[in-house]
Amino acid sequence: MSEAILETEGLGRAFKVKGGALHALSDVTLSCPAGRSIGIVGESGCGKTTLNRLLLLLDRPTSGTVRFKGRDLATLDTAGLRAYRTAVQPVFQNPYSSLNPRMKVRRIIAEPLKAAGRMSRAEIDARVAEVLEQVGLSVKVADRLPSEFSGGQRQRIAIARALASRPELLLLDEPVSSQDISIQAQILNILKDLQAEYGLATLFVSHDLATVRFMCDEVRVIYLGRIVEEGPAAKICTAPDHPYTAALLAAALPANPDAAEVETPPMGELPSPLNPPTGCAYHTRCPFAREVCATTRPELTATAEGKVACHKITEGW
Amino acid sequence: MTQPLLSIRDLTVRVGKGAKAPAILDGVSLDLMPGETLGLVGESGSGKSTLGMSVLRLVPQALAAGTTGSIVYRGEDVLKMPGRKLRHIRGEEISMILQDPMASLNPVQSIGVQLREALARVGRDTPAAAEAALAEVNIPSPAERLRSYPHQLSGGMRQRVVSAIGLAQDPRLLICDEPTTALDATIQFQFLELLKQLRAAHDMAMLFITHDFGVVARICDRVAVMYAGQIVETGPVREIFARPAHPYTRALLGSVPATDRAPDRLPVIEGQPPSVGDRPEGCPFHPRCSAMTEACKVAPSVTPLRPDHTLRCHHPQEGAP
Numbered sequence: 024m025s026e027a028i029l030e031t032e033g034l035g036r037a038f039k040v041k042g043g044a045l046h047a048l049s050d051v052t053l054s055c056p057a058g059r060s061i062g063i064v065g066e067s068g069c070g071k072t073t074l075n076r077l078l079l080l081l082d083r084p085t086s087g088t089v090r091f092k093g094r095d096l097a098t099l100d101t102a103g104l105r106a107y108r109t110a111v112q113p114v115f116q117n118p119y120s121s122l123n124p125r126m127k128v129r130r131i132i133a134e135p136l137k138a139a140g141r142m143s144r145a146e147i148d149a150r151v152a153e154v155l156e157q158v159g160l161s162v163k164v165a166d167r168l169p170s171e172f173s174g175g176q177r178q179r180i181a182i183a184r185a186l187a188s189r190p191e192l193l194l195l196d197e198p199v200s201s202q203d204i205s206i207q208a209q210i211l212n213i214l215k216d217l218q219a220e221y222g223l224a225t226l227f228v229s230h231d232l233a234t235v236r237f238m239c240d241e242v243r244v245i246y247l248g249r250i251v252e253e254g255p256a257a258k259i260c261t262a263p264d265h266p267y268t269a270a271l272l273a274a275a276l277p278a279n280p281d282a283a284e285v286e287t288p289p290m291g292e293l294p295s296p297l298n299p300p301t302g303c304a305y306h307t308r309c310p311f312a313r314e315v316c317a318t319t320r321p322e323l324t325a326t327a328e329g330k331v332a333c334h335k336i337t338e339g340w
Numbered sequence: 341m342t343q344p345l346l347s348i349r350d351l352t353v354r355v356g357k358g359a360k361a362p363a364i365l366d367g368v369s370l371d372l373m374p375g376e377t378l379g380l381v382g383e384s385g386s387g388k389s390t391l392g393m394s395v396l397r398l399v400p401q402a403l404a405a406g407t408t409g410s411i412v413y414r415g416e417d418v419l420k421m422p423g424r425k426l427r428h429i430r431g432e433e434i435s436m437i438l439q440d441p442m443a444s445l446n447p448v449q450s451i452g453v454q455l456r457e458a459l460a461r462v463g464r465d466t467p468a469a470a471e472a473a474l475a476e477v478n479i480p481s482p483a484e485r486l487r488s489y490p491h492q493l494s495g496g497m498r499q500r501v502v503s504a505i506g507l508a509q510d511p512r513l514l515i516c517d518e519p520t521t522a523l524d525a526t527i528q529f530q531f532l533e534l535l536k537q538l539r540a541a542h543d544m545a546m547l548f549i550t551h552d553f554g555v556v557a558r559i560c561d562r563v564a565v566m567y568a569g570q571i572v573e574t575g576p577v578r579e580i581f582a583r584p585a586h587p588y589t590r591a592l593l594g595s596v597p598a599t600d601r602a603p604d605r606l607p608v609i610e611g612q613p614p615s616v617g618d619r620p621e622g623c624p625f626h627p628r629c630s631a632m633t634e635a636c637k638v639a640p641s642v643t644p645l646r647p648d649h650t651l652r653c654h655h656p657q658e659g660a661p
């Protein structure tokens with residue numbers, strides 16, 4: 024297996040709140056090797072965004088480490104951080120807020136190149152033209168403003184900006200959630216092609232198992248800040264072990280009126296992260312919960328194809 | 341034969357007056373039978389929300405002036421109704437649930453006050469009726485919840501409260517405009533189950549606006565696919581999913597990722613939907629269509645393909661997609 028571009032170990036972020044702490048993310052260990060696409064799946068409030076912010080250095084972890092090619096991010100000097108920021112590039116959900124409305128496309132895409140330094144103006148112009156072509160736009164659009172583009176085109180511009188510095192890892196945070204169906208397919212194809220063509224590693228954050236199945240090799244499912252299941256996308260999206268993943272799969276409604284009725288329909292609501300349940304965080308919604316689930320938190324344990332944190336699975340009820 | 345509950349004929353909504361003004365809706369006709377759920381599917385800008393709003397005459401004044409055609413609800417044209425009659429129809433006969441419950445609810449009033457406002461219109465303003473209304477939408481401890489404010493509830497709970505208010509006057513038709521789009525998947529699933537229960541309990545018809553074919557498959561009896569202000573295909577859900585005849589419907593269904601397969605590429609529809617002021621001549625889909633010919637530069641009319649399956653296309657496709 025190739026060297027991981029980005030790894031996290033025991034990563035956590037707790038926020039101080041009145042009378043205690045809110046654990047937005049706890050004990051997240053994952054690895055993004057070159058050329059692999061890792062999906063992070065969960066619903067609102069699960070900690071997906073916190074993870075993304077930590078990896079983008081927009082926030083600092085309260086526990087655990089992030090390593091970039093084996094080096095702890097916390098120990099990197101300015102040059103090291105610059106290399107990290109060049110190598111790891113984000114694409115956000117909403118291209119209406121992620122593109123500066125007062126900058127022309129050329130300047131938007133050139134910004135990461137200027138920040139990284141080292142390139143002449145001619146080189147930057149050439150690179151801008153190149154990445155615009157790669158996302159299916161023409162260099163002719165370089166002198167327009169974001170307001171002249173549709174949502175789908177804006178997201179292409181955001182992807183072009185992410186590609187400009189020849190990154191090794193893309194952090195994709197719900198990149199198609201705000202797009203129409205016909206545009207989603209276009210954007211997903213572009214991302215998948217780029218990933219294959221440049222051997223990019225991707226971390227693909229999404230709430231949608233169908234999109235993750237298309238885009239990712241592996242999946243991590245997060246519930247209330249913790250990974251509850253991980254494994255190959257094919258398994259997670261068809262025959263998951265964890266009851267929460269099963270509920271997510273049941274809720275991913277297929278475009279088929281004759282689809283089989285789900286055996287364990289999703290129940291209940293997300294508990295408050297300020298006052299999370301004891302034991303297994305999912306036990307309040309789990310159709311299989313037993314006494315032990317309310318008292319003891321299950322550890323993430325290896326299975327035949329991945330890992331799962333569930334008493335039912337590890338003890339074989 | 342049963343009369344349709346709602347019968348829309350040749351509804352056109354223009355931005356401004358005159359036949360040349362851009363049309364948000366362009367010659368839409370549909371029937372909705374009592375108790376039936378019709379899904380309106382389409383991408384942003386296809387006109388599906390304007391259609392929903394038009395039924396309650398809630399479109400902005402500027403658009404109302406450019407509206408032609410008829411929207412007949414139980415024998416009477418909504419577009420020609422006097423104000424008093426319209427106020428009766430709104431809420432008591434036809435009710436609506438919108439995408440964002442926080443925008444539907446008043447943030448500075450308790451949900452009890454807002455619910456009882458609706459109940460009062462039909463003379464049922466009692467604490468017991470309000471509690472029963474919340475209990476019907478599966479809100480735990482309804483008596484306490486009546487004192488809650490919208491910000492104290494989760495998104496799923498808020499949408500349940502909106503439904504309770506919408507159903508307070510026992511309408512015959514519920515218009516749902518993307519009611520689950522802002523909800524998490526597991527919450528969406530539960531909300532759709534609730535809507536199914538409510539539909540049965542109240543014997544309601546529903547006009548269900550969505551962009552999500554999974555939701556259509558789950559809750560609708562019939563589906564109308566919209567593109568650029570027109571209904572391009574309509575038929576029973578099973579028929580449309582098994583044998584979509586319009587190239588747009590086929591392409592759209594084909595481009596949705598699924599959990600049970602991982603193709604190398606998704607089939608795509610190139611280009612993007614045209615904006616209202618910039619719609620192509622003839623069939624509005626022709627510049628993006630794989631079956632396009634010279635004939636498509638003339639607008640196709642609505643033709644029945646089978647008794648209950650109509651199409652607006654010169655080149656109907658056959659068989660499974």
